[in-house]
Amino acid sequence: MENKKFDVNSLIGFILIGAILVWMLYLQAPSEEEQQAEQANTEAAAEKEQNENEKKAEETSLNEATEEMASANPQDSLAYDKLKNRLGSFAYSGTLASAKKGVTVLENDDLYLEISNKGGYIEEARLKNHVTFDSVPVHLIKDGNASLNLQFSAENRLLNSEDLFFEPTVTKNDSSTVVSMKLKASESGYLEYRYALPAEGYMMDFSIQSQGLDGILNTAQPMTLDWQLKGYRHAKSITYENRYTRLTYEYEDENHDKLSPTGEDEETEKDVAWMNFRQHFFSSMLLTDTPFEEVKFTSVDLVEDEEVDTVYTKQYGAEMKLAPKAGNLSYNMNMYYGPTDYQIFKEYDRNLDEAMPLGWGIFGTINKYIIIPLFGFLSSFLPAGIAIIMLTIVIKLLLSPVQYKQYLSSAKMKVLKPELDEIRKKHEGNQMKIQQETMKLQSIAGASPLKGCLPALMQIPVFYALFTFFPTAFDLRQKSFLWADDLSSYDKVAELPFHIPFYGDHVSLFPILASIAIFAYMMMSMGQNMQAQQQPGMPNMKFIMYLSPLFMLVFFNNYASGLSLYYLTSNLITIGIMLVIKNVIIDEDKIHAKIQENKKKPRKQNRFQRKMAEMMEQAEEQKRKGK
CATH class of the missing domain: 2.70.98.90 (Beta-galactosidase; Chain A, domain 5)
Structure with a gap:
């Protein structure tokens, strides 16, 4: 039985998410020159502070001397009068x-x-x-x-x-x-x-x-x-x-x-x-x-x-x-x-x-008007850890229509795979013609890698909003869940006898479990179109499949365990939704029949499709004349 696979293009959104994480984690790291400048500035500030302290010393000592003399006999002390006149x-x-x-x-x-x-x-x-x-x-x-x-x-x-x-x-x-x-x-x-x-x-x-x-x-x-x-x-x-x-x-x-x-x-x-x-x-x-x-x-x-x-x-x-x-x-x-x-x-x-x-622009808006009120409501009657899980479930259900469209597009691409392979075989060596015929077929079928990518991109604002919410959620501070004694800090389960750069000197369990869940999700989704990685210009999907969980494992080891708990729950729910959509909702035989039926109908191209087709035809004509 053929393995049911997933469109590689749906992972473009996840790759961008990983890039956001890397950008946020590394952007704030000072360069070697900045560190040297910082040390020099610190030394200069210390010297300045010392000079100011010396200038204040005389006035402070005079003030203290004034108090002591006044306590002893202020009316008869000539020295006190001189000090009073000076101050x-x-x-x-x-x-x-x-x-x-x-x-x-x-x-x-x-x-x-x-x-x-x-x-x-x-x-x-x-x-x-x-x-x-x-x-x-x-x-x-x-x-x-x-x-x-x-x-x-x-x-x-x-x-x-x-x-x-x-x-x-x-x-x-x-x-x-x-x-x-x-x-x-x-x-x-x-x-x-x-x-x-x-x-x-x-x-x-x-x-x-x-x-x-x-x-x-x-x-x-x-x-x-x-x-x-x-x-x-x-x-x-x-x-x-x-x-x-x-x-x-x-x-x-x-x-x-x-x-x-x-x-x-x-x-x-x-x-x-x-x-x-x-x-x-x-x-x-x-x-x-x-x-x-x-x-x-x-x-x-x-x-x-x-x-x-x-x-x-x-x-x-x-x-x-x-x-x-x-x-x-x-x-x-x-x-x-x-x-x-x-x-x-x-x-x-x-x-x-x-x-x-809380994040700028739309990210802050999502936090202020959706995430914070929703979590505040849930945490008002639920323990913090359970509130995070329920928050994740609600968000995933709200985003499930987007994920459905993403998977539907992927299913269409899978059904078209034999015909796309036939086009590549028929026009082998003529990349321009392959692209023309591929776009034509996808247009008729109503399928496109872009349609699988866009739903993933639509989820990024929610992802980033949550990424900024958990580190600032005061309600998570010193709230325990399972083995984590503080959801606003890391959930240490083992102490290391040495320090690992970027990772730390301890082992947190929630990031490990979240990494495993991400890996399982990517195995399910990327196996569907792993062959596409051999196409020119496509990234190495196997490398990305291992790299993304590694990001979670390493860089989240010191982050709030509540954030790792969210990603663990989110990926487990995503896997569940994928299985339901794949095995219960979507019937690939019906999709194939619908595509074949659409082929028989005249399909009007939109302005963008017409323009792209004209450009490709012109390029093909110039190539023929060149030969």
């Missing part, structure tokens, strides 16, 4: 009884914050309901990894808020807790940082205001707000987490952009509305009601060797140029410290979903 009115705030070293706690059901009196900024930000891969509470700010410094001119001196002491005041109401941090020049003149945290959630109001500083605060001089953050590692795979750790922002009337995820990058933008120091599944964001006039963004990849455990992923920076009005500083803003979750971001209605890598 100006704002330094005096460090000597007030209420402005001294210490922290103020601000918290709700989801977020715990500690705000330092020195600098008036958050020195600890902890998410109460989330832990890292090793069960440690998730900290976005801790141990000096972040700073917020307002640099301004007062009394002909350039001052930095991070070196000065603020006076805290806490008030509570039914809806929020408010912390006011005041940097005082006098009892009635001050610079205020104001934090208002609601009873739940991760977004809080934040404002910077000045009051009674006429004649002290020099608003004619440049004033900048410098936000720096070094992102902590939170996931098991540093490679995977760092790939999706990136600085993104909105500027100039809802335009969106991002810095490079590798190496060192910087960009200066106008009218910036918000910025996100994204750390894969967690985000630190600053939003403003009054767009910042100009912002210089910087990003440095801190992962020098992905084979070695590391504490930090990226060093982010945003230097914002402020524009005081009428001699006063007034900016109403928001701060967000929490999950990078599409559903949470959408609640704020400020385009924050653009801070997530």
Whole structure:
């Protein structure tokens, strides 16, 4: 009995999918020159930081000395008076009884914050309901990894808020807790940082205001707000987490952009509305009601060797140029410290979903309006692993008409194979004539390799949308299924005593099973027309048949196991659909009879077919004349 085979052209779509995977995986890899430049830039940045630290050392020491002298006997200390004169009115705030070293706690059901009196900024930000891969509470700010410094001119001196002491005041109401941090020049003149945290959630109001500083605060001089953050590692795979750790922002009337995820990058933008120091599944964001006039963004990849455990992923920076009005500083803003979750971001209605890598164009649209709502619905009452399987089933059923057309075209090509072989034999050596007769026969039969390829191409947007969805799906984080303890990370079943380039130092099981399923699918589909590989211009189908599963096996070993689970389920369902279509729905004898019947009917060629036929006839005529 003849083996039932499949059209090789249906695999063109799958080849393109493999190319997309390779492109995405390799495009971000820095070249040797970029690595050398990165090292040089890092050394230069370190030298610059050292110089800046030395310049700040004197002012910091003076400030600390001021506090110590004031505590001992500020009224009688001549040295203290000299220091006070050097530092100006704002330094005096460090000597007030209420402005001294210490922290103020601000918290709700989801977020715990500690705000330092020195600098008036958050020195600890902890998410109460989330832990890292090793069960440690998730900290976005801790141990000096972040700073917020307002640099301004007062009394002909350039001052930095991070070196000065603020006076805290806490008030509570039914809806929020408010912390006011005041940097005082006098009892009635001050610079205020104001934090208002609601009873739940991760977004809080934040404002910077000045009051009674006429004649002290020099608003004619440049004033900048410098936000720096070094992102902590939170996931098991540093490679995977760092790939999706990136600085993104909105500027100039809802335009969106991002810095490079590798190496060192910087960009200066106008009218910036918000910025996100994204750390894969967690985000630190600053939003403003009054767009910042100009912002210089910087990003440095801190992962020098992905084979070695590391504490930090990226060093982010945003230097914002402020524009005081009428001699006063007034900016109403928001701060967000929490999950990078599409559903949470959408609640704020400020385009924050653009801070997530959901894909551009149609891919992002499919994710936002189909994949995310559908998965959100399924995961609301099903375990995450089962929800992935059900999502796959729904998608495959929706795409089954496309797959049916793909297989129907392949079946027609199989039925035509004896006649196509006869055409090649009859016109052997005359490739032009073979092409003419082949196109004519395919036109009469309503069959074409292109008709088998197009349905496969139509599935690529869905494939790519899912490829971008799973790495960003917060609902998969730390959700277990079978042997996988976290569907947002790899499902390690064995540890290797060495590191294999591109593969890693462990073995993940879901990619292995998915590779086997892909290989089985390709064996079924490619066996149908394996002879076509011998035709001129056709790729080596056997090579592709082995290469595609190899891509899955190697490059998905460090990817989210949820993505590999999807591909495993998808290919198993595809195999099942193919068997049903092949053995139950499609009758090749009826297809053959229909083709023979169509041959008897006059068939009108479309404009493209007529044009192609004319071109081929002209080429054949020129060839005859040449002989």
